[in-house]
Amino acid sequence: MALGGLFAKKSGGDHASGPSRAHGQAGAALSSGQRLALLDQFEDLGISWFWATDENGRLIYLSERAAAQFGERAPDLNGSALADLFELDRDDEEHSQRPLGFLLTARNSIVELPVRLAGCSHELWWSISGKPQFDSTSRFLGYRGSAKDITAVRESQRDASRMAQYDSLTGLANRHRMSKRLTATLIAYKAAKRSCALMMLDLDRFKQVNDTLGHPAGDDLLKQVAQRLNRIVGDRGEIGRLGGDEFQIILPDIDDRGELGDLSDRLIQMISQPYSLDGSRAIIGTSIGIAIAPYDGIEPDALVSATDLALYAAKGGGRGQYRFYSAELKDGANLRREIEEDLRDAIVGDQLELHFQPLVKSEDNHVSGFEALVRWNHPERGWISPQDFVPVAEDTDLINPLGEWVLRTACRQAAEWPGDLRVAVNVSAVQFATADLPKIVKKALAESGLEPSRLELEVTESVFLGDPKGTQLVFRALKELGVRLALDDFGTGYSSLGYLSSAPFDKIKIDQGFVRGATEDDNNNAAIITAIVSLANALKMETVAEGVEAMDELALVKELGASHIQGYIFSRGLPQDEVLERLTNGKLEFDPQGPPKHRADRKRMFRRIGVIHEDHRYEAVMRNLSKTGAAIEGLLDVPLGTQLVLDLGGGQLVVGQVVRSEGFSQGLLFEIPLISDGADGLCTRHRISPYALAAAGMPLAALPPGNYNPTNIGNDGTRSRPTFLQVDVAATRAAHG
Template sequence: MAGLLSRLKKVEPVEQGEGELNPFGHASRAALLGSLENSDLGWFWASDAGGRIVYLSEPAARRIGKPSEEIVGLTITEIFAPLDDNDTPTNERPLKFQLAARNAIRPVTVQLGIGEHPGWWEIAGVPQIDEEGNFNGYHGIARDVSEEHESKRNAEKLSRYDSLTGLSNRHRTSKLLETTLTAFKASKRSCAIMLIDLDRFKQVNDTMGHPAGDELLKQVAGRLRRILGEDVEIGRIGGDEFKVIMPDEEDRGVLGDLAQRTIQMISQPYSVNGMRAVIGCSIGVAIAPFDGIESDELIKAADLALYAAKGGGRGQFRFYSSDLKDQAGYRHQIESDLRDAIAKDELEMHFQPIVDAKTHEVACVEALMRWNHHERGMISPADFIPVAEEVGIIREMGEWALNNVCQTIVNWPGAVTAAVNVSAVQFSSEDFVEIVRRALQKSGVNPERIELEITESVFVGDMERALRVFAELKELGVQLSLDDFGTGYSSLSYLRDAPFDKIKIDQSFVRGCTAPDNRNDAIIAAVVGLAGALGMKTVAEGVETKDELEAVTQQGATLLQGMLFSRAIPGEEILDRLERGELEFKPLGPAKYRSDRRTQFRKIGLIHGDDRYNVFLRNLSKTGAKVEGLLDVPVGTDIVLDLGGGQLAVATVRRSEGFSQGVEFETHLINDGANGLCTRHRVSPYQLEAAGKPLRSLNDEAVAVYTGAARTSPKAFVEVEIGRR
C-alpha cells in the first residue's frame, strides 16, 4: 500500500467563498500531515473490515522496532494489547468493547503487544462506511504516551500502596475488603481478616530514633510476607498497624495456628542499624459472614478482638465473640476509674511466698498489686495492668508500688526479701534509678532486702543504657532478678553481661513438665545448669501440683513459687507468720497435673435427632466434656452439643451415670486465644439464610432456632433440673 497520504497529493486546490482559492488545499494538507507523521507528535493507522492493519506510519513502525511490512496484516488487538484492570484509567472504555461496537474509537490507552520496546500508546479511530452502508474498517491516529502513563501509574500506585513498606495502604485494603465481601456474599463464600498491632514499637521508635523505626517496619513487612504467603492481601493501615485479608478461610484451627506463628516470628529479634531490637504483636481475628456481613461490621469485630488480645497481656491473638462488646465496655470503665485509684487509696500490695526448695521455708516474697475497687471489689491484675500500660500511668503505679513495698517490709523480722516487678516502661524512664534511690532513703529499708524483677523486654533498643542502669542499681545495693526467662526474647549475651542475682523460670515451662512427651523438664534442667554456672539462683514459677514440685526439685531449682504453697496474701498475714516464726509453707494441692480440663457451669443445648435439650456443661477439654441434665442416656449415643455462637460439637456418649454423661468429641476443640476452647467451624449464616432467616452475623438465638426442630412425639430422654452447686 502506498499509504493514505499518497492519494491526497494529486488533488488540486479547491475554491472557497466568492471565487477565492483556499491556499491550504489537499496537497498542502497532505504535506502537513506528512510532516506530522515524521515529527513523532502523532501517527496514522488504518484497518480493514476484519480488524487487520493495512497501514501504519513508518515512524510508528520504527518506534515498535519492526518493519512496517511485518506489521501490516496483524490484527489491531495483536499490536495493541488491552491494559489490565490495575492500569486501565477509570474513565476509558476497553478497546475490545469499542472494536466490537464498530463505533468511533474514543481515545483509549493500550500497551504494545509486539516489538522489542514495550510502551503505552493512546489510539483513536473513525469507522469507514461506504455508500452502501458497509463497514470497511478504521482510519485512526496514535501517539506514544509511555512517559505520561508511567507517571500516572506511579502516582496511582502511591495512592494505593504504602511508600515505606510497599504493602497496600489503608485505602486499598478498605476498598478490596468491601468489594470482596460484596462478591462473596453473592457467591456464599467466607473471608477472614486479621488486625495486627505491634507491641513495644513506640519504645523502639523513641529510644533508637524514627529512621530505625522505619527500618524496623520494613523488616516486619518482609516477615509478614514470608509467613502469610502470596494468597492473602497484606496492608499497612497505620503507624504500626497491619491488616490481612484471607479469602475463603473460616477454619479457626488454621487461623489460630497462623496467628500464633505470626506472633512468634514477629517477636524474634531484629538487627537495626547495628543494634538489637525486640518487639511483639497482638492479633484480632474476625471471619465473614460469621462475625460480620459488611466490611464495617467485620472490621469492628476484628478491632474488638484485637483490643481484647492487647488487654489480655499482649503477644496474644483473639477470635471475635459477641461477649467482647461487654468486655470492651468493662475495659473502658477500668481505664476511667484507674486514674483515680491511687488518689482514692484503692491499691494495695499482696505478697506471694517464694520458698526454699529444700526446706520449704519462705526466703522471699513477690509483691503483687491488687485493686480493691470501691464498687466492684477486687479487680484482677490481668484486667487493669495492661490498661495501665496502655494509658501511660504504669510509671506512677510502679513508683507507688516500690515505695509501698519498701515501707511495708522495713520492720519485718528476719532476712526475708521482697521482689517488686518493674515494667519496661518504668525501666526506660530517665529518672528510674533516682526513684529507686528515693524509695530506699525515704523508707530506711536495707537495700539488700529489695529485689527488682526485670523482664527481658527492657533490653529492647539501647543495650548499653540497660547495662548502665543495672550497674547503677547494683551500686544502690538492691538485688536484680530476670523474670519470665525463656518466653521469647532470651539472649545469652545479656544474661552473661547483666548482673542478675536470680533467674525466674517461667511457669509455662513448669506447667505440665511431667506430662508424657513433654520436654519442659530438659529446658528447666538447662536453665538451672546455666544459672548455676553464672552464680545465680533459680526460681521455678507456677508450681501447682506435687508431681511438678518433685520434678523441679530434682532438676535443681533453688527456690519455688506457686499455688501449691500459697497464693498472694496481705502483708499483715506474712508479718504475723514471721513474728511467730512460722516460716514453712507446706505443699497443699493436687497430686498430678491435668492439662486442659476446665471446670465450668453454664447452660448449653444438647441435640439428639430432632430433639433439643437444655443441659449444664460441667467440664470441657479439647477431646470431650461432662454434661448434666439428662437421665440414663445410653453409652454410644451420638449427640451434638450447642456451645453457643454457632459452635456445634458432634460427640458420642462414652460414660453415663444417672443424670451425668461424659462425651467424646468427633473433632477436637482448639485454643480460642483466651485460654479457652472453641470449635474449628461454626454454623454458617448462609445456612440460616437458606432456612428462612435474614442474613446477618451469628447470634445464639438464631442458631438455637436453626438447630431446634418442633416435635409432637415424646422426647427420647428425660430432662432433669440441675441446681447450681
C-alpha cells in the same frame, strides 16, 4: 496498500462540498504526491502514526515506525486481526468489560482508547483513534485511524497512582487502598458466599525507639517490619500500613481460627526479633486483633470495628499477643473504661492490698522469700482480678503511681518480717522505661528501712524492647543500690539469649506455661526446662519454676534442677497478717498439697450451654472445659459412647462423645480439639456460617452471641421424642443440701 491510496478517500468523494472549498486555495495548491509526502513527514516526526483495517478487522496498513515497536513480529503484522495486537486497560472502567473485538464489530468511532501492545518483551502503551469507512453504497470498508505512544505518560500516571495508593516509606498499601480493597472484597465475597479475615497489628514500644534513637531509625524500623510481614504473609493476603505503627492485613478465604492463630504466632515471633538500626540494636513487639467476615461483620465498618476491639483486648492482655473478636469484647471495652475511672480512686482510697506468695527452696521446702501480688477489693464489684486492672493501668498514666504504691507497700511490710526473707516486686516495662525508677526504689528502701539485698525486682523480657542501651543504664543503677534482679516469665515474650550475657540477673523464673504438660508424653516442655536450668547454672543464676500445682510436676521440676518452686502446690497468695503469724511461729517450711498428677488444663466454669442430640436441644451446665473435652451436668443416664453436640454460643458447635456418665453428669471427649482464643480461653476452629443461616431463612448478619436450635425436623413437620430426661441441676443440688 499504499498510504496515499488508503487515505485518498478521506479527501476524495464530492469535492464540490462546501466545507472543502471553504478552506481556501492553499490546500488545493498541493498535489496528491505532495500530500502523501506531507503525511510521510508527519509519520517521521513520531508525533502520531496511521493504521487501517479491512472490512474483517485485519490490519492492512501500519506506519513503519509504529510497526517497529512490535520488534520481531513487525514483518508479520499485515493480515493480523487488530483485536489480537492489543490488550485493553483493565483499570479502564468504561471499556474493560468489553474486548477490543467487540468495539470494532460495533463499527463506532474510537477516540483515544488506551491499549497495551500484546506479546511484547516490555510494556508499551498506545492511544488509538479511528473511524469506520463506508463506500457510496454504505458498504463497510474497514477502519482508518491514528495512534501515538503514551508509554511515558502511562508510567507517570502509574507513579502518581501508586503514590496515591501506597505508603511511600514501606511500599505497602496505604489506608486509602486498604479501605477500597476491603470494601470491594467484602462486596464480592458476600455475593459469592466466601469468607475473609482481617488482622490489625500495632507495634509495641515503637514510640520508645523513635524517642531514643530518632525518627530516621524509626523509619528504618518500619521498613524492616514491612519486609518481615511480607516474608510471613507472602501472597496469602494484602498488607497495608495505615499510618504510624499500625498495620492491616486482608486475608481472603480464611476462616479457620487455628490457622489464623498459628499465623499470628509466627508474626509475633518474627516481629519481636532484634533489629539493627544504624549501629544500634532495638527490640519491639506487636499485638494483633483478628476478625472474620461474615462471622464478625458483614460490612467493612463493622469488620474494622470488630478488629479494633480485638486488638484493644490483645494489648490489654499484656501485649505480644493476639485476640479473636467475640461479642463479649464490647462489654469488656466498657468495663475497661469503668476500671480506669475507678482505679484512680482505688490507688489513693485504700482499696488496694498486697498478698504474698511464697518462693520455696527445692531442697528442703523452706521459704526463701515472697512475691508481692497486688489485689483490688472494689467497694461495689468486689475483688477485681489483676489481669483486668493491671493492663488498664499500663495503657494509661496509672501504672507509675500503681507501681510505686506496690513497691513502697511491699518494702514497708517486708521490713516487718523476722529474719532476712526477700520480697519480690514486679516492675512493668512502662515503669522500667522511666528514668526515675532507681530514685523511686532508693526512696522506698530508705522510708521502709528494708535492706536492699532483701528486695528483688522482677521484670519481663519486654523491658528490652526499644532501647537496650538505656535498659543497661537502669540495670546498672539498680545494682549499685544493692537490690536483686529476676527475669520473669522467661521464654514467653520477646526472647533473645543475647541480653542474658549482659543483664545482671540473679534469678530466672521459668514460666508456668513450660511447667504445664511437662509430665505428659510427647511434650517438649521438660527438655525446655532442662535447657533453661542449664543456662541459668552456667550464668550462676537461681531458677524458679512457676505455677506448680500437681505432685508429678513438683517431682519433675526438682529432678530437672530448678532451685526454687512457686505455685498453689505450696500456697496461694497470703495477706500480710497470715504471713506475719506464720513467720512469728517459725513455720518456714511449706508442705506440698495437690493432685497426684497434672491434668490437661481445664477451665473451671459454671455456665449454661445448649446440648444437641439428634433433633432435640437440651439445656445443660458446663462445669469445666479443656481443649480435648468437657464436663457437663443436666442430662440423666446418658449411655457411654453417645454423640452429643455442645453449643458454646456465638455459632460454636463442638461434637463430643460421652466417655464418662454418672447420673446427671457426663464427661465428653471432643472429636476435634478446641484451640486457644489468644487469651485465657478456648474456641472452635470453625463456626456456623451466616450464609448457611441465611439459606435457612435467617437474615444475613454477623453471628449474634446467642445459641441456635436444630432445624432437623421430619418430613411431616414433627420431631421425634426426646431421648434423655433433662434435670434442673441447681434445684437438684439444693434438694440434696
